[in-house]
Amino acid sequence: GKKKKDIRRVQVYDCRPGSSNELPRKFNITDEDYNGFQCALRKEFSVPPDETFIVSTTDREEITEDIYKLLLDGKTLQLLESVHQMLPTATQERIEYQPHYHTLVQCGMYEYYASEGQEALPYAFAELIDNALSATRNNIGIRRIEIRLLFDESQGGPAIVVMDNGCGMTSKQLKNWAVYRLSKFIRDNTAFTSQEPGYVRPNPVPRSLNSDISYFGVGGKQAVFYIGQSVRMISKPASSPDVHEFIMSKEEFERKERDREDIYSGFIRNRMPGDSSHVNSSEELFLVPIVNEEVGKDSFTAVVITRLQQAHITYLKQHFTLWTRELAHTYHYYIHGINGNSLREMRVNDSSNNIDIQICLFEKPNRIPRLINLRDVNNDMQTLYIRSSVSTFEFKATGPKDLLVEGLVRYHPFLYDQETYPLDPYSASTEKEDDDCMVVNPEGRGKRPIFECYWNGRLIPYTTVSEFKWCEKPKKTDVVPWECYNRISGVLFANDRFEVSTNKLTFMDLELQLREKATIFTRVNNGQEQRVNIEKEFTSWLEECHVQFDKQVMFLGFL
Ligand code: ATP
Ligand code: MG
Structure with a gap:
């Protein structure tokens, strides 16, 4: 919070009737110095000793000694003859209007709930798969996308992890990830040492299977805050030996608001792959093996969502086949290639067919997890249409x-x-x-x-x-x-x-x-x-x- 000795700056307009001072004067104030402030005002604006004045906010609240202590840095004040007099000249006050953090924390809820009463959870996952598809589009070998549902609470959590072996993010890209609505079209891709080009539209390909699904700069945030209330982004680009890690959570936003810190700011942790020394609570035990897996990977991204809504957990467990089938439907042509999941052609050697999307549900300790590769789903609607x-x-x-x-x-x-x-x-x-x-x-x-x-x-x-x-x-x-x-x-x-x-x-x-x-x-x-x-x-x-x-x-x- 605000400390006793903090120096704050205010600007004061001379608004007494007949005043010709149109520009404000700046004053440094501290809590103890109410009387000193009054003297400084009288001197600065040459108010004669026999004349009284008051100081008010732009909302005409009189600055008494008590209110004086509450004044925030940057405030605009008005020196007046009386509280209700007219302003002889206009004044102005600088304001800041950063969007509330609910812009992020609640975006998912309204984006998805508002949609036709259908169960939207699969489509929140789809946003994260979209990102993984975009990130793996230049992979040479297999494009691996894995969703792990870690509902075995003996390992901390529950948590959901979405991992891909795509290009990962530099720390600058991770910072840009966090910016709501910063789309690929307006992002600045330059670094000190390289001038990366802006957005380049991909060449046309059959059925537009171009993996260029990132568009608005909102999907990832919307999805994680629909699914839960906290996200840890862990990413490593091929260009660097370091892993970058960043947490965005409702709790952190609330803490920053309480402590009057900048809402839209935080820290990216840069560390060695496999270094889990920062994981210390039993709530996050499940993170340790995930961090251990980093070793030896060239580039990757892991999205770790926690503080999950209980209703979602229940749904994901009870309707496992249903929602995974919907994902198989959504990405049907990415998974099976342009001809889809037909029986007629063997698609094994198709090089466009290197996308592996796997979903893994861990429920109880010592129980074999449920595992589905979306490629093996044979009853999604597109498969049914194609085969009949x-x-x-x-x-x-x-x-x-x-x-x-x-x-x-x-x-x-x-x-x-x-x-x-x-x-x-x-x-x-x-x-x-x-x-x-x-x-x-x-x-x-x-x-x-x-x-x-x-x-x-x-x-x-x-x-x-x-x-x-x-x-x-x-x-x-x-x-x-x-x-x-x-x-x-x-x-x-x-x-x-x-x-x-x-x-x-x-x-x-x-x-x-x-x-x-x-x-x-x-x-x-x-x-x-x-x-x-x-x-x-x-x-x-x-x-x-x-x-x-x-x-x-x-x-x-x-x-
Ligand atoms: P859309 O609103 O269409 O999803 P978007 O994908 O740009 O647009 P986000 O999903 O919030 O918006 O992601 C923001 C950015 O973060 C992406 O454009 C991408 O640069 C980066 N990013 C997100 N997920 C990954 C990932 N798995 N691997 C690499 N970069 C990623
Ligand atoms: Mg996206």
């Missing part, structure tokens, strides 16, 4: 300013006695299905939207596109039976020219942009763009699918 489809119609939409969407429609045929369009086995509407009858799917897609939407290759979960003019059910169908329009699903891959919300849960205006007159759809067949009428092409593709793949059995005479 028999034909694909590919297209492309281009618009002004490099706007690009690659898209595809898949056909799920009617086979024998049922639709094969896959339904989400976990979705609320299918769960309500009666126990005594099988989950049947009489209508295929029904009223569900056709398209799921990906941005830079990553699912934007709350935005779907129902249809486009050229693939919607026509008013009257002469060529293709209307049920066939219920046998299609689709995916859109938008590039970075489309905008998403800061929580990456929704697109801002994907559908609107695509409906613009300037947006041109073309069919893509075997990689070749075809400048033809897309509606015609689509209809004939659909008809072909129907003729070739729908197989209906009719049971006769079994009454």
Whole structure:
């Protein structure tokens, strides 16, 4: 706090009626010296001995001896004849308006809670995976991303650790990590010894799987403060032998506020890899092995989240398969490559297929942890769509300013006695299905939207596109039976020219942009763009699918 002998500076305007002093004068004050201050004022502003005056704040609070002691450095005061007189000339007071630390601590909560009542926790993890994907994009070998849920409390915690073997952060980059809204577009990347270029937009790649998913400068902070109340960032860039470590927590913010310290400041610890001498509380025992693992790693980042919300812990344990499946869905094309998780092609030797995202749940001491590699998830919706489809119609939409969407429609045929369009086995509407009858799917897609939407290759979960003019059910169908329009699903891959919300849960205006007159759809067949009428092409593709793949059995005479 403020110490007794602290010297503070105030500035005082002479505001007595008729005064012509327009500039303030500066005074150094200390607590003991109220009378001295009064004398100094009288002298400085040449107030005659027989004239009385008062000093007030800019809110016209009179500075008595008691209030005098409470004055803060930098305060503006007004010398007046009386408390309520008019100001002969205007005065000004410098103010600071740093955002409250709740900007950080509560950002996650409002960003994610406000979203449609769906369980948003997987998407908070997605932000951390986004960062890890960005960080590992230039890895030569495997890109390893690991989420560890350390719920075995005999080791301290509970804690959640997200680790990657990406490029890590220099201490300057770690400092920039902490700055809310400091996006890659406006960051200063220069160092004393190097002039790193500013942001360079990556070259276009198929389906925009460019790993360039960091965008706003908020995701990491939002995610950790949604999941918990404290984060320890541990990172080592390849360029340095040192590990950099930084803690940001609600507790620390509260302490700084109490002690009147600068809210948005703190310390980065620079240390040797493997040095855990700073870990001393039993609450953080789980950190020791994590720090030990640092030895021998060229570069890495570990995000350690603690003070977890109990409800989250319960959810993560109870719905382990559900939320990991959602992550597999979100990163489907990063994990499996541009053709997705199909059975047909062996993707083992695909070099784009080097992303390992692993999730590990430690619950009880001496119990084998639950472990899932997202690559092994075979029931996420994209996998189900891919594996139940028999034909694909590919297209492309281009618009002004490099706007690009690659898209595809898949056909799920009617086979024998049922639709094969896959339904989400976990979705609320299918769960309500009666126990005594099988989950049947009489209508295929029904009223569900056709398209799921990906941005830079990553699912934007709350935005779907129902249809486009050229693939919607026509008013009257002469060529293709209307049920066939219920046998299609689709995916859109938008590039970075489309905008998403800061929580990456929704697109801002994907559908609107695509409906613009300037947006041109073309069919893509075997990689070749075809400048033809897309509606015609689509209809004939659909008809072909129907003729070739729908197989209906009719049971006769079994009454
Ligand atoms: P967005 O709001 O889209 O997530 P962002 O990724 O820039 O944008 P944060 O997620 O808060 O925002 O991360 C801030 C910055 O910290 C990143 O841009 C990146 O430079 C750095 N960073 C975050 N996580 C990692 C990581 N795992 N490895 C290396 N650098 C990281
Ligand atoms: Mg991010």
